[in-house]
Amino acid sequence: MQPSSYGPFAYRPITRRPQFRFPNGARVAIWVIPNIEFFSLSDMIPASAGGGGKVPDVPNWSVRDYGNRIGVFRIMDVMKRYGMRGTVALNSELCKHHPEIIEDCRKLNWEFMGHNETNTHRLNEVPPGEDAAIVRRTVETIKAHTGQAPKGWLGSGLQETWNTLDHLVDNGISYVADWVNDDQPYRMRLADGRSIMSVPYSTQLNDKPAYEKYHCTADEFETMIRRQFDVLWREGETQARVIGLALHPYLTGVPHRIGALDRALEYMCRHEDVWLATGAEIAEAGAGAVPD
DSSP states (O other): OOOOSSOSSOOOOGGGSOOOOOTTOOSEEEEEEEEEOOOOTTSOOOGGGTOOSOSSOHHHHHHHHHIIIIIHHHHHHHHHHTTOOBEEEEOTHHHHHOHHHHHHHHHTTOEEEEOOSOTTOOGGGSOTTHHHHHHHHHHHHHHHHHSOOOOEEOOGGGOOOTTHHHHHHHTTOOEEOOOOOOSSOEEEEOTTSOEEEEOOOOSSSBHHIIIIISOOOHHHHHHHHHHHHHHHHHHTTTSOEEEEEEEOHHHHTSHHHHHHHHHHHHHHHTSSSEEEOOHHHHHHHHHTTSOO
16 A cells, blocks of 8 residues: 555545445444464563563563463353354464464354464564565464464554555455444555455454553443444444454453453344354455445
8 A cells, every 4th residue: 555644445424325234134243353362471562562561571471371371261152152253363373372272263163364473563563574474474374273364354453554455465365454444344445456345343342442541340341332332233224334342361351351241242142133243254245335
């Protein structure tokens, strides 16, 4: 993508769009994105990820390791109860270090999307040209260890360079979730005429800022999810919407918060005209419906 003052897509306010419906007539598509991440004990956890201390940063590292040892399996159990498949934002290094998690995700038929190699390196912080190599290695590793060529991408920290979208398309990625500027999927156009879909992710319904930045309680986070759903479900009667729920196992997967996720999912799933979807399914539905 070329440097510019606006993104590689048309500005289409929601009030001036043709009606958008999902193929099954659902008002709201719900996708849940467990961020299953790997932090190396020998690298500094970035300050933007809640670290910034000296190596080894045992307290901050251990909190995150709890999510991979215990928390992620609690989240799996809750989602399985509602027949909800996860779309994993996966650090590819986790495939090598914790293959047991990958095995359990595969048993649940979860989708895997690329999420850099580790969460200690952002694409816009590496030397020029290294971002292309990170995307390529991430895609290759996930495919080799999961049997799935990832269709989606969420950058670590949602960070990109001017060339990231091109690198993603070069490596077979068909949708990206970094751009949190809409409630519907839309198409991005690259300079060479190729395209990639944007699927709505969330920095609002995201346990990391909710718990770590805004200091929400578990009950407050549950209320946020319900209120967001209520508005989108109501608006979805005329314009179908997407609700993305971003989870981190070291946060939502602890005992005193997991019940809030359970109750929030139960509340949304009891409604009619709801589609429990994966990111790839939403992207595919959008690709066939949104204007170029």
